[in-house]
Every structure is written in structure tokens, then in C-alpha cells.
Amino acid sequence: MQVMFTLVRFGVISSVSVTTPAAGGPAGRDAHTPIPVETPIRIGTRGSQLATTQAGTVRDALIAAGHPAELVIIKTAGDKSQAPVAEIGVGVFTTAIRNALHAGEVDVAVHSYKDLPTAPDPGLVIAAVPPREDPRDALVSRGNRVLGELPPGSTVGTSAPRRAAQLRASGLGLEIRPLRGNLDSRLGKVADGELDAVVVARAGLVRIGRAEEVSEAFDPVVLLPAPAQGALAVECRDDDARLVSILAELDDASTRTAIDAERSVLAALEAGCTAPVGAIAEVVESIDEDGRIFTELSLRACVVAEDGSDTVRASVVGSTDRAVELGKEIAAELLELGAAELIGTR
Numbered sequence: 001m002q003v004m005f006t007l008v009r010f011g012v013i014s015s016v017s018v019t020t021p022a023a024g025g026p027a028g029r030d031a032h033t034p035i036p037v038e039t040p041i042r043i044g045t046r047g048s049q050l051a052t053t054q055a056g057t058v059r060d061a062l063i064a065a066g067h068p069a070e071l072v073i074i075k076t077a078g079d080k081s082q083a084p085v086a087e088i089g090v091g092v093f094t095t096a097i098r099n100a101l102h103a104g105e106v107d108v109a110v111h112s113y114k115d116l117p118t119a120p121d122p123g124l125v126i127a128a129v130p131p132r133e134d135p136r137d138a139l140v141s142r143g144n145r146v147l148g149e150l151p152p153g154s155t156v157g158t159s160a161p162r163r164a165a166q167l168r169a170s171g172l173g174l175e176i177r178p179l180r181g182n183l184d185s186r187l188g189k190v191a192d193g194e195l196d197a198v199v200v201a202r203a204g205l206v207r208i209g210r211a212e213e214v215s216e217a218f219d220p221v222v223l224l225p226a227p228a229q230g231a232l233a234v235e236c237r238d239d240d241a242r243l244v245s246i247l248a249e250l251d252d253a254s255t256r257t258a259i260d261a262e263r264s265v266l267a268a269l270e271a272g273c274t275a276p277v278g279a280i281a282e283v284v285e286s287i288d289e290d291g292r293i294f295t296e297l298s299l300r301a302c303v304v305a306e307d308g309s310d311t312v313r314a315s316v317v318g319s320t321d322r323a324v325e326l327g328k329e330i331a332a333e334l335l336e337l338g339a340a341e342l343i344g345t346r
Ligand SMILES: NCc1[nH]cc(CCC(=O)O)c1CC(=O)O
Pocket: 112, 113, 114, 115, 199, 200, 201, 203, 204, 228, 229, 230, 231, 232
């Protein structure tokens, strides 16, 4: 028997068809067999407000699709230490959650995609990349000033070498200060006067409901975001076929294509999430000679010397099914322009 119903997810209405076994068939139940209560899908997440909000959107989407789900909070190395991420190492926010997934302590992991190392984790699969939030970096400043209004010597907090390098390259004479901790404590440093401004991912502020505190959202020409910024990776064990197909419902093809291209740049440069590498890809509409509209992938990337003294940039537009290849092409172009030397610059 075919049953059609409609499910609302992330504002998109999609039809799903479910085949139920015919009554009395092999999987049929008589009146005495209790209907089994589905055990909740356990979603592993960090405990920060941002992380639980992000994982909460996945939990809510699963529940809306008829699958009970709950959050399981996991402490990561990144939560236990306030040291710069560049010192604690790659995967500080994700390794403990992935280990819980491998160990069967949780069924799903939700990560900020940009925190994931580029190397795949054997046995795990990114089963869904939900629609991306705003990928841009944002300035939150005292007095609600935009970057160009900050006088030379203004203190700007960020510990991402990519942001620090691009801010130094702006030539505004800003004092870049290290910044770690959760979003709330970062914003608190502006409110209490310790810093004149901070730069954070706008996506994080949107997700925790504080987008109105943004003084300026940077055009990627000014500040190119981190590869995969604003996107989530929803991961499960690759042998869990049932979950792989349930989670696939949450996948957004355009976001996945863009992230594949951006992370391919990072992988080909053999750089990690703390490298001064920016990349942004967008699925854009183009028109062919016959006036037909088709979609293409636009990709821009840069590598900046940490002291801001030099920047190399490259961009390309190509077929959406060549996302990974386009990323490799851009990386090769950046390397030709001297990217390896800039990544090595300290
Ligand atoms: N490295 C920490 C981190 N990982 C993901 C986000 C924000 C959300 C996102 O980029 O998707 C942040 C904070 C920040 O960069 O300001």
C-alpha cells in the first residue's frame, strides 16, 4: 500500500512516499502484537549554546519526520582548553564526538563543518549537509562601527589566523588580539570594553539569535570566510544503512556541492582549519547562448601571509559536478602564485 504525505523541513515542502507492508503479510501484525516504540536516535554534540542549537535543528527535523531523537552532550578538547586552536591541533572540537560515534555511544554527530579535518574518518559518512547559514564573517564593535570607522590602534579580537591575516592586510593599523571561548564570552569582551571589536562567524550569531549585534557583515572581497563556514556536517556510521537514508532527507545538494569545492581547496593545499586560507563557493545561475538558464559553481579562494604582507587570490566558474576538481584547480593556481610560502610564513 502506498501512503503519500507531506513533510515540512527547513521551510521546504517535499513529498515523501512510504510503502507499508500489506496487512497479514510477512511483516503484518495481529491485534495482540504491541507496536514497538522506536528508541530515540542519539545525537552527539558539544555542549555550547551554539553547538546544541545546531544539533537541535537536526533533532527537530528528525522528530518532524517521525523519528524520535535526543541530544547527548560530549566534552571535547576544544571545550577543556582555552589555548589557541593552532596549538591544541586539528580536530579539537570533533575528535571526541567522532570517537563516541565509533564506540556506538551515539548514533549521529552534528559538527560545525569548518571544524572537521579534511581527511575522511574511515567508517563514518557525512550523511547530510543541511542548507547553509550565512557564510560571512561579521564584526561586532563598540558603538556599532563598521571596520572602516575603527581608528588605527583599535583592538580587534580573533584567533583565526585567516581572519587576523586578512585584517592586517586591510592596512587599517588594527591591533589584533587573541580570542577564544564561547560566543557569549567573546561578545562580552566588546560589551565590557576589553576589546573595541571582535570578528566572528555571522552564522553563529544568527543561530543563537544575536544577529542584530552585528555591526558589519563582511563582503567576501574584504574578508574571505573559512571553507565550509556556516555549514553543518551530519555524520553517522557508514554501515548504519537505516540512518544513512533517514539523514539523507536533510541534505541540501547546493550546500554540499559548495562545501565539497571549498574543502577541496583546503585539502589540496594540505592546510587545516587554522591555516590562513579563505574559500567560498556558490551555486549561481548562468545563461547559455540560447538563453537557457543553467546552474554553475562559482569558487573564490585566497591564501594570506599571517602578517598580512601578501595575499594570493584565484577564482573559477565551472560545472557543479566538478566541485572537487574546481577546488584542486584553484589550489594549483594558488600554489603557482606562491601559496606554500605564505602558509609557511610565521
Ligand atoms: N572555530 C569555532 C567555530 N566553529 C564554527 C563556528 C561558527 C559557526 C560556523 O562557522 O558554522 C565557530 C565560531 C566562529 O568562527 O566564530
